[in-house]
Amino acid sequence: MAQHVLVYFMTSLILVSAQDVKYFLKGQDIHLMPSISEQPTGILWLHNKNDVVLSTAFKDHVPSSYKNRITLDRVSAELTIKNATYEDSGVYLLGMNINNKRNTFQCTIEVIDKVSKPNISCEMSDTKQATLVCSTESKHPHLLKFKWSSPGKEQTGPNLTISVRNEDDDQVYRCDVSNPLTNETASFTAKDCFLGKRSDALQIFGISCYCIMVIIVCCLLYIIHQHLKGKETQHDKGQNI
Template identity: 55%
Template sequence: MICKRIFFFLLSSLALADSFPDSERVLKYVLTGQEIIFVPPIFGQPQVMRWTRGDGRGVAFLDELGELEFPEYKNRITLDSNTAELTIKTATHEDGGNYDLKLKMNNKDLRFKYRVEVIEKVTKPNITCVMSGEHQATLVCSTDSKHPHLLEWDSHGNKQPGPNLTINLAGEFDDRVYRCDVSNPLTKQTATFAASKCFMDKPSDGEHDINLSKRAKQIVINIIATIIIIITAFPIAFFVMRKKCQAQNEDMDSPGSCDKLQKVELSVEMKRTISDLPCQRTFTFI
């Protein structure tokens, strides 16, 4: 009996194989995980109802013998025998596509066509600032949403579609705020960005600031290298002077001769320095 009903369903489906322009279909958007609900605009109770996918696969079938269940939608659909309303539970992306309904009511054949788009909620957008000059920047709005969505900027009441917005900056204390909206037909998320953050965060500042950053890094490296050289050279110089002093002490056979020799050398060096000055006569050494 069931095989006969399936055979009858397939024959009737072939009769519906003629194509219909998509413009005649009723478009429905559904979020993943939610229900797909079809409500045909009919008045009265149909005697036969046949729901199919656009490619002819069976979804639901009901006649005077009762409802015929299809494995693909087992435990997922509810068919109202009085109104032909169809509910598909827990929508997935695979449920998207064309659906056709053929009714027999009052000895008349009626057809209704639908198209379903299963989409996801959009995610909150992220805004970054790209400096293009000292007082100009481009705000870039992005989102992780994979399915079709709309990005739009709100600049103090002025709407601009697209992910990029070029702004003029009034300095580090610019308190103007810009808003980016990301949306699809069922959901919407918003993020705001203060112009002053372009100077604080600078997540991406263009070629000029990249070159500036490279120069700053080189300066830091040079400073660190100089400090390392000084720290390394000081103990070496001290060690050399100490050895020299010890050698001189051994030659002079006097424990304090090294200190005396250093004082003598320093005095001689100071005299030589002072003698080179034009005002050498005004200096007296004690």
């Protein structure tokens, strides 16, 4: 019986026009609910043309890959998928038999991650101008939106060019990163652009000091070695006399 119903729906399902993508966070439950007025007598849910659940008057048929992960409401035809994974993204197609009439419903979903805390770096182009770069890790970078804000000014995009007055410039710039479901914010003070330069200078100074110390130590060891070698030579000459 299940096979006959499956064939029935597979031959009757017609792709409807594309709909807006619905987003769900990884680890949360996915709820797909069609708008129907009466209880269907047969239900078939497909994911990327692969069956998810086939419900007939007798029982529900669920593939092993979806065992213990899905719940089907026979009255509303709502499909719930527990603990969403990235692999659950794609096109879902529903075929229903309502009053001996074939009905279809389609939706496209994408499972995404939360936005992680952004990182802001500064690239000095000269002593008065710099570029702030806002970045964050994501498996879905195409969904990220960046917005910079400072008093009286807003700009979209990951990069922001600023004017730096001096090393005491306390102007604060905020970068807001968002995807369709979550957002995170980080702040940066203009004077922090000079921290990198100071750090680089200190690092170069430290390396230079280290190299000088190594050279001095090597020279001292060489002098000591030569001095000891000279004493040994004199001692050997004294014994030979």
